[in-house]
Amino acid sequence: MKKNRSPKGVNLVAVTKYVSNETTKNAVLAGVEHIGENRIEGLLEKKEYLADKNVKWHFIGTLQSRKVKDIINHVDYIHSLDRLSLAKEIQKRADKTISCFVQVNVAEEDSKHGLAVKEVISFVDKLKDYDKIKVVGLMTMAPFTEDESIVRNVFSTLKQLQIDIQNKDLPHAPCEELSMGMSNDYVIAVEEGATFVRIGTDLVGKEF
Numbered sequence: 191m192k193k194n195r196s197p198k199g200v201n202l203v204a205v206t207k208y209v210s211n212e213t214t215k216n217a218v219l220a221g222v223e224h225i226g227e228n229r230i231e232g233l234l235e236k237k238e239y240l241a242d243k244n245v246k247w248h249f250i251g252t253l254q255s256r257k258v259k260d261i262i263n264h265v266d267y268i269h270s271l272d273r274l275s276l277a278k279e280i281q282k283r284a285d286k287t288i289s290c291f292v293q294v295n296v297a298e299e300d301s302k303h304g305l306a307v308k309e310v311i312s313f314v315d316k317l318k319d320y321d322k323i324k325v326v327g328l329m330t331m332a333p334f335t336e337d338e339s340i341v342r343n344v345f346s347t348l349k350q351l352q353i354d355i356q357n358k359d360l361p362h363a364p365c366e367e368l369s370m371g372m373s374n375d376y377v378i379a380v381e382e383g384a385t386f387v388r389i390g391t392d393l394v395g396k397e398f
């Protein structure tokens with residue numbers, strides 16, 4: 191399975207929603223370069239606390255259109271682009287081009303956000319009209335299950351979708367990254383080609 195590992199290497203996005211500003215700072219001092227938060231307030235607070243640090247900020251949570259203005263010019267990456275109304279609001283509010291992951295609900299779970307696999311190509315095509323949006327990659331969350339084959343299948347499906355998009359050679363959608371893998375499934379995600387893993391729980395209690 192290792193053959194599908196990305197030759198680009200894998201970036202750790204430390205998801206800091208469970209930990210304090212202080213712990214987050216210690217993680218950064220220990221070498222963490224990417225911080226992820228799923229709440230706007232959490233991201234803004236940690237960013238202010240770490241204002242003098244060189245960190246890339248990732249918004250990984252669901253983003254309501256009316257909240258875009260509060261966050262868009264404070265982030266480097268958005269992992270949850272899943273509808274044109276959100277793209278429209280980003281286009282209106284962003285001062286510069288934003289690196290976005292299109293969120294895909296590969297397993298089509300009711301409890302999760304994101305586009306169905308079959309909707310993704312036409313959605314990405316439409317994003318060419320939004321010059322503040324660069325589709326850097328795709329993001330997914332696998333179902334929470336012990337069945338490794340289901341999880342692996344979700345990640346390999348996202349990888350194949352990435353290849354299909356890359357083959358279209360779209361200037362606005364280089365799609366070189368895959369944001370997949372959390373504490374319980376990142377080993378499988380990396381084996382299937384993840385370039386960004388988002389880890390929260392597994393970092394809690396680690397000594398930095």
Ligand SMILES: *Cc1c(COP(=O)(O)O)cnc(C)c1O
Nearest residue numbers: 205228250372373388389390391
């Ligand atoms: C919380 C969260 C994570 C991290 O999950 P853990 O299981 O704690 O590692 C990753 N991605 C998203 C979107 C999250 O909300």
